[in-house]
Amino acid sequence: MNELLLGMRLRGMQYRRIHASDSFGFAFKAKPGCAYFHFLAAGTAHLLSEDGAIQTLSAGNAVFLPHGSGHKIFSDPKAVVLDIDHCDVMPLSETVSAVKTGLNNTSHTIFFSGCMEFDLGGLQGLVPLMPELMMIDATSQRYVELMPILTAMEKEACAGRVGDAGILARLADVVMAVIVRGWVECGCGNSSAFVTALREPRLSRAILALHRQPGHDWTVAELAAESGLSRSVFAKRFQETIGVAPLRYAGELRMRIARTWLAYDRMSIERVAERLGYASQAAFSRAYKRITGTSPGHSRREQTT
Structure with a gap:
């Protein structure tokens, strides 16, 4: 497993640090060949999948969509949903931007979002077997190593320091490797x-x-x-x-x-x-x-x- 995970590569990564008010909604369009990753740093949110399933997210939860499936993240079903690609952004670096909703300075929900080309190299044969959505509780014992890495990613994304894109890319590699390893250890739903x-x-x-x-x-x-x-x-x-x-x-x-x-x-x-x-x-x-x-x-x- 170690040998194979070394071949994993993430390319074309784009990150958003999203500060949302008490009512918010964002739509992420389907991007075949890519993967989405979201980490909720503070607050609560709901994720609506293409199949209509709704997942409730709280601080410390992460979501990985390995097939780049379309989805929405919102505060409540009545919230206005905006296309994330058309939202006003403030560039923090070449690969990181900030998105903020609401007219005041209060952020009820903060989450870190990434989209990237997902290549498992020698493990690419596993990708079609992966579920559309993988929920990860970074506070659980199974993923005990994730929380400090995710926190470091979140801090790096908002700091705007020189070289942040390279550091984020390496941290993201580790996060994805941990998630894939955890999925494999669980038997891949006994289907692989x-x-x-x-x-x-x-x-x-x-x-x-x-x-x-x-x-x-x-x-x-x-x-x-x-x-x-x-x-x-x-x-x-x-x-x-x-x-x-x-x-x-x-x-x-x-x-x-x-x-x-x-x-x-x-x-x-x-x-x-x-x-x-x-x-x-x-x-x-x-x-x-x-x-x-x-x-x-x-x-x-x-x-x-």
Whole structure:
């Protein structure tokens, strides 16, 4: 798990520190490919999900929406709801802004809000399994380490000091890693074959080997040796647990990593092919299109259009 969480990346982060009066409402539109995060520092609020469910939030609560689902946060159902993207803001830095409602200086509710591209790297296969909304009580024993980090984020966001964007990004990485770890430890709702495999000591050795060396030309025999199982037993157990054959999983993993390097890290196709162990750029391109359905060049252009 430690090896895989190291591949998690948050990009394009934008933060808001919101001071709300006694009556307020904000709408956050759906942003596929991104994730929303809210931390209530003071006061109370309600969150309305796309499916109509309402969650009540109090100080110390955090909410994580890994799919970037649309939602609303408000003081009460009768409150006027404003599109958060159209609210007047006061820039505090390049990535942090302040939002304030009401005509007086009294803030009944204060919350810290973030929106970012959410990439779990080697764990990206977990994202579709995540619920639309994850509630976290930062005051609970399960997340005892979160409160000081969230408090530090909140202070950093309103201080406007040099380098705050970089510090916030690193703190956010830690917060997301803690949340993902807590979800995995809870069994991911017992719905994840991937997590089942990670919990199986012998299979997990092979999976970690694949993630550590995605460019190695793995054979089933080598992966079986990593697991300490015979080739036939390993292949059968891997297929039954993960739902795909070992080498297919290895190929799909390479392409998830390749897409990240192409689209976000702006690596050249030639460099990606080399790092992932392909004999030529053409061989890599053929494998990429076969598995992803698109060309490497198209993925490189995704983040520039």
